[in-house]
Amino acid sequence: MGEQADHEQRARAFMALADTTRLQIVEMLAAVPELSTSEIAERLGVSLSLACHHTKQLWEVGLLDKRKEGQTKYNRLNRDLLRALLASLDSPG
Numbered sequence: 001m002g003e004q005a006d007h008e009q010r011a012r013a014f015m016a017l018a019d020t021t022r023l024q025i026v027e028m029l030a031a032v033p034e035l036s037t038s039e040i041a042e043r044l045g046v047s048l049s050l051a052c053h054h055t056k057q058l059w060e061v062g063l064l065d066k067r068k069e070g071q072t073k074y075n076r077l078n079r080d081l082l083r084a085l086l087a088s089l090d091s092p093g
Contacts, residue, residue, distance in 0.1 A: 013061040013085055021046070022054050026063065029077035036072050 017023055025040055035043075041051035055075050058064040065076045 009061075010085060010088055013063060013081070016057050016061045016063060019054070019057075021050075022058055025051075025054055025058060025075075026077060026082070029064070029075060030079075030082075034067075034074045034076040036074050038072070040075065 017026065021044065024044060028040065028043060029035060037051050037055055038048055040055065041048045044051065055064055055066075055073075059066055059075075062081050063078050065078050067074050067076070
């Protein structure tokens with residue numbers, strides 16, 4: 001991946017994290033192995049459709065991994081990407 005594309009990918013991920021609801025989701029998932037989207041909605045006190053919207057945004061930038069079991073979608077934090085994003089702030093260029 002070129003340097004410009006890498007910067008663009010990181011910018012999209014940081015933009016996703018700039019939303020308070022999505023940041024709360026990341027913080028929640030940092031504390032547990034995984035949560036279903038309905039569990040996330042319940043913990044946040046928001047509708048399931050709003051939780052789906054926010055988890056989709058995080059998934060699209062690579063911050064969440066999803067798995068489906070029956071009708072339930074489970075969300076897991078992509079810790080490697082999050083660590084890489086944070087590390088990129090410490091590196092020059």
